[in-house]
Every structure is written in structure tokens, then in C-alpha cells.
Amino acid sequence: MQLFTSCCGKGFEGKKKVETEPARKIFSLKELHSATNSFNYDNKLGEGRFGSVYWGQLSDGSQVAVKRLKAWSNREEIDFAVEVEILSRIRHKNLLSVRGYCDEGQERLLVYDYMPNLSLVSNLHGQQYSGECSLDSTARIKIAIRTAQALAYLHHHVVHGDVRASNVLLDSEFEPRVMDFGYGKLIPDDEEATKARSNNGYLSPECVASGKETEAGDVYSFGILLLELVTGKRPIERLNATTKRGITEWVLPLVYERKFGEVMDQKLKEEKVEEKLKKLVLVGVMCVQTEAEKRPTMSQVVEMLMNESKEKMSELEANPLFKNPYREHQEVADEISEEQQ
């Protein structure tokens, strides 16, 4: 089997080799039928772009989430088993790797450990938590750091390509587990899915334009996720029937004015929230720079998020990126006009 073939920036070329321990299990369709009560509607956890996900229990008692992929016409172009094999060998405690799969007849299913605390989307915006806050600032900082670590590790092997809050699940300890990585190799490009992704607010401008997945693109998406985590706002907000606003458009003016209190998720009722979460906002803004080459790498992001020194924080805050470019222009213009008088 040839590992690490690559195409259009999505692949594994030039990356570190993955450990060769056996990681995945091949499930029979019968086994998964029995685990999910024949893919019963009551077992359904939800539906994504690529298929439906069902809760199930295996014969050893463990709980799983089974993703039943939609049929696609050009399946012969992709060797499903080979690609799942590769992905399932990428292992990190904050990645949700494929535990096994089934490839029988027209059916292609992916099996994951079940994550009882749902996704970051449900926790930040879900109905069940309306009014109440399920994630305090300590939990949010942990999620930010661990998710960044998982992505930094992932970048040794593959580009994620679809970083967003619905792909960060929370385990029983509220530890984040990043899922759906490397799908570009597993599932053929589909126009509708690509379009839906371009409009979700997480995709970097250059990735929207080129349709390619890159590490810098993942960094941008992670930056949006950081801002979402701190503000509790969705990446794109509908203001009225005709107007939408991106989260960066809303955050940046407040950062320029150093109004961090207004940036914070108003559901967070703790003391000193601004102090605790300010770094996440600043790092988020660094990640969402329009010019891809100016963005930090995921390893640099981890370093910034983990560094507790006051000196580093002051250095970060002094970055010209957080100064209002319009005000600077205005000040220079004012100075010139004063000199001329």
C-alpha cells in the first residue's frame, strides 16, 4: 500500500510518516446494524453534508457514533479502505480518529467513539444551554489550547481542510476532540458541499478563491473558531433580511478601541473574564489576517496561547496589527496639518 500520495494541497506528501501500529477495525454491516438498531431514527445524532450519524453500542458495551456516508457516483475514484487506513493512523489525544469502518456493497460507514458532550457549536449556541453557560473561561482556554495542539500535530501529516466549531466535539471531561480531518482525500469534491463550506464564515479568502486546502487556511479557520469561542457569536451573523456581518468585522473595531469587555460572550458572568480571555482574542485576530503568509503557524499559535509570561503578553498587545489603521492615518494627517499651520 502506498501511503502519503498527494493532490491539490490536500494530501500527505512530504509529511512525517505516521506510526504503523494497527489502528482501525473493519466492521461488518451486520455488526453496525445491530449496534444502531438498524440505523433507527431514534438513534440518529444528526446529519451532515456527507451523511447521517447514529449513536450505537457495540457488543463489548462501548458507545460509538456511526457515520453512514451518502452514496456518490464516482466511488471508484477513491479507494475508501486505503484512505481510512491512512487517516485512522493519525493519532493524538485531541483528535477524534476513525476507530473503524465498513465498506460493504454500496455502504460506506465510519465508526468513531461517541462524544457525550456534543460539539462546540451545541455548547456555544445550542438551545439546551440558552441563558445558561456550559463553558466557563477556564474550559474555553483549555479547548483553545488543546484544539490548537491537535491541529499543530495534524499539520505534520495532513491539512484538516474544514476546521470549525461543529468539528470540535467534547468528550466526557469536556476535552476537545477534532474530527473530520483529511476528508478531502476520503470524499470526492461535491459542488454543493464546497459551496456550503465557502459560505460558512470559516474559510480563508484565498481558500475560497482557489478551492484548495492549506495549512494557512486551517490557521485562518482556527482564528475564526477562537473568536467564536470567546465571543459566543457565530462566524456570520444575519443582521436583517439583506445584511450579514462576519465576526472579524465586529471584533476588530472593538479590539482597536481596546473594548475587550464588549468582545466577551455576555453569558460569561465570571470576574476578570477580559483579563483571562484577551489573549485568545489577540491570537484569533493574528490568525485571521487576510494575507496568508502573515499568519502564524499552528505551532506558533500553541506557543502564544500557552505562554503565561506578562512580558510576552505585552509584546503581543504591542503588535501594530491591533492598532486602528484609520486612526493612524488620521493622526498623521492631523500632525501634517498642524505643522502646516
Ligand SMILES: Nc1ncnc2c1ncn2[C@@H]1O[C@H](COP(=O)(O)OP(=O)(O)OP(=O)(O)O)[C@@H](O)[C@H]1O
Ligand atoms: N463521535 C460523535 N459523538 C457524538 N456526536 C457526534 C459524533 N460525530 C458526529 N456527531 C454529531 O452528529 C451530527 C452530524 O455530524 P457530521 O460530522 O456528519 O456533520 P456536521 O459536522 O454537523 O456537518 P458537516 O458534515 O458539514 O461537517 C452532529 O450533530 C455531530 O455533533
